[in-house]
Amino acid sequence: MELALSLGDTPKLPLSFLDKPNKDPLPSFFSTQQGKTSEEEKRGSSDPPIQLDLLPFTPVLRSPHPSSHLPIPWLTQPCGPVRELDVNRFPAATTEDVDDGTSLSSPSSSVSPFAMDFSMRNNNNAEYGGRNKRENEGEAERGSDDDENGSTRKKLRLSKDQSAFLEESFKEHTTLNPKQKLALAKQLNLSPRQVEVWFQNRRARTKLKQTEVDCEYLKRCCETLTEENRRLQKELQELRALKTTQPFYMQLPATTLTMCPSCERVATNPCNNQTNTNKSRFSNAQAQAQAHQISS
DNA sequence: GTATACAGCGATATTACATCA
DNA sequence: CGTGATGTAATATCGCTGTAT
Structure with missing residues (x-):
């Protein structure tokens, strides 16, 4: 990991929470390598700039308002490699099966970095299928999450493929404009609200991890400075003794x-x-x- | 130009549930 | 099998910003 800390020269520590005024929701993902594991993130060394590599591929180009979003790479770039499909998925489920003419999973899709069909994913799950189906029919948005028999919310576990797809999207963009949200929802056969929630939670997790890393870094800084202070105090004592004995x-x-x-x-x-x-x-x-x- | 209401959105805290050891 | 820890989907709430009036 690249380190940019210089306690002597830099008046400002490269901590995300110090760089951010207040409302910036995410750390800026800079100077990091790809593929860092959580083990590596928890390293005990005193390596500075602790900027988690939570978005390895792209810098955060956050726009406070959807209308000002920058061009969306994954809406314009050709799809990446086609991912393996969920083996548990019904083989008959194809993109065309759920395509309403505005298919987003076609090679020229404006949505996904890789083509994938999740149309049957949740329907495979007897426990959650009904709910997702209902939500995808546009019924469920904010505040209407109870299922048809009025029970409380059921916890949906996204499939690995869905999570992976969302992760890929998150790497491209940490926030979604309405168009992206709808496209992703359609692609994953989830409700737009679910996609939105997933991104919210993902941002929160990212920030939490970054905070943990920042704290760990500050802790190490504190330890280092304490040790340095101790050493200097000792040296000062020696020098004072030297002054009195050998002028x-x-x-x-x-x-x-x-x-x-x-x-x-x-x-x-x-x-x-x-x-x-x-x-x-x-x-x-x-x-x-x-x-x-x-x-x- | 300014004030106000409103909608939309993101951040955050919290809850509810699933999974695993 | 019961239980606590952990991860995460979902909810609630607040504040900010842009827009219409």
Whole structure:
């Protein structure tokens, strides 16, 4: 994973929740690799920029309003490889079977990255088929989820293929405009509301994961800084002890003081910036103070 | 140009259910 | 088999934004 953190130079940590003002629903998916596993996301190293690769293929091009959505790649690009169909699906179910003339699963489909037919998916599931059928007939939108016998909602489990299809769509676009929503719903034989809910939940999951990663990163930062602080405190104590026991620099003639070009400190000798220790820096500071005293 | 009502949408919290160990 | 943990679909609510009046 690419890391862009520089605690010394960067005033701002690359945390999504710090970059976002308030309402931005999703982290910006940048500088990440594809195919990161959750194991890798939970890595214990102190690697910085923790930007989850939750949308590996595309940057987020979020538009606050459907009317301003950017062109939709998966509405215009040719379909990707045809996915394996659900083996549990009725073989007789074809796209044409459910096509009303505005088929979205044709090769020139304006919907899917890969052709797939889910028309029989939910009907295979005796428990959920009726509900989905009803919803797909346009009856169910917000607030009308009870099934026909008035019972409470039944939890629908989307099939693997449906989930995969939605995931692919989500990679292309994390939000849907109404047209996309309808197209996806038709393609998956789900209600537009279900598609909408799925995307809402998916965004929430994405954000949650990113938050977890951000927290983990902050935790590591805190630990690192604590350790650094501890080390510096210890060093300071040593330097104070050194000052009281060995004030050798006070005896140096002022004419031997020079300015180190690399670190811009007054020193008795040009210091090696890379190997300069804090102790020598301390001595330099003392010498600088002495030089200032002499000049004034 | 401004104020108001309304609709649509996304974010978020929560609930309900399915699945698994 | 019962149970708790976990994942996720679905619901409820709120706030924001654009639009019509």
